[in-house]
Amino acid sequence: MSGELSPIDKAKYVAAKTAADLVEDGMRVGLGTGSTAAWLVRCLGEMVREDGLKIRGVPTSTRTAELAREVGIEVISLDEARWLDLTIDGADEFDAELNLIKGGGGALLQEKIVATASDQMAVIADAAKEVSALGHFPLPVEVVPFGWQTTQTLIEELLISMDVMGRKSSLRMTGQRPFITDEGNYIIDLHLGRIGDPRQMALVLNQMPGVVENGLFIDICDKVIIGYGDGRCEMRDINEGTVSETRLDFVEDDNLFSDI
Structure with a gap:
């Protein structure tokens, strides 16, 4: 082997x-x-x-x-x-x-x-x-399909006030279609570069309507x-x-x- x-x-x-x-x-x-x-x-x-x-x-x-x-x-x-x-x-x-x-x-x-x-x-x-600071890997955020573009916009606006290096986001795709989770939701990947306060980020993201869960495990x-x-x-x-x-x-x- x-x-x-x-x-x-x-x-x-x-x-x-x-x-x-x-x-x-x-x-x-x-x-x-x-x-x-x-x-x-x-x-x-x-x-x-x-x-x-x-x-x-x-x-x-x-x-x-x-x-x-x-x-x-x-x-x-x-x-x-x-x-x-x-x-x-x-x-x-x-x-x-x-x-x-x-x-x-x-x-x-x-x-x-x-x-x-x-x-x-x-x-x-x-x-x-292993990293010195989380965020180089895109942070996944699971969102409900209804109004996902509005949710994405709200997330990007939220990032303006957060301690991160980048603020771009993208809908995860499978070919020409959105990736669908086992629970029937979409995933928006956040390209942040560095997350200064992962705990705060996790809490704030989950307070947003349309967000189901985020990929920060704190x-x-x-x-x-x-x-x-x-x-x-x-x-x-x-x-x-x-x-x-x-x-x-x-x-x-x-x-x-x-x-x-």
């Missing part, structure tokens, strides 16, 4: 494999969305099939649900689970305080609902996702697990104030992800 993976994919795999070890028998686990989270789902599926791990997963998107079922994880709804022991997800950016930007895959609403319904949230990421993440292409993995726990490092040795004939 290691000979076929790029350094960035190795980093994602290392982070996912390390995060999978946080999952214990009997847990109700939130399963994130995105390329790094997909590695986690496959790692957990292997543990279910080969080690007899018994967990119930609550996916944050339809595509994660499909993958989880495919690899043998029991899938339930959040209403069935009611509360989760742990959510593991990726991030588009994270800062030193483990605040996040998420939503590059378009599942930010379900991701935030699931993460806040969990005892703990762990983020898996490669080192490139005070939600408990751990970040950072993978590196050489097999190293660093885990930071913001609650314990600890940093630990491990190393994963790649197995050449490992075909766990041969279909990716």
Whole structure:
């Protein structure tokens, strides 16, 4: 496997494999969305099939649900689970305080609902996702389709009074049509460059009529697990104030992800 993976994919795999070890028998686990989270789902599926791990997963998107079922994880709804022991997800950016930007895959609403319904949230990421200040990655804002252009205009007017570098916004598209979330909404991406006060930004955006949710995850993440292409993995726990490092040795004939 290691000979076929790029350094960035190795980093994602290392982070996912390390995060999978946080999952214990009997847990109700939130399963994130995105390329790094997909590695986690496959790692957990292997543990279910080969080690007899018994967990119930609550996916944050339809595509994660499909993958989880495919690899043998029991899938339930959040209403069935009611509360989760742990959510593991990726991030588009994270800062030193483990605040996040998420939503590059378009599942930010379900991701935030699931993460806040969990005892703990762990983020898996490669080192490139760490930033000194959030905002280089476009901030997704999920909006209802009705009057979305008016909502976009109001958001741009709001940004004039905010501590940001840029104020451009764009409707996320799929080909010639607007991208549609699992909840039937649109996403407006904000190209801000830098967000001076992410907490204020998150609060103000969510007060605007037409806005459903934004991609700033503030005070939600408990751990970040950072993978590196050489097999190293660093885990930071913001609650314990600890940093630990491990190393994963790649197995050449490992075909766990041969279909990716």
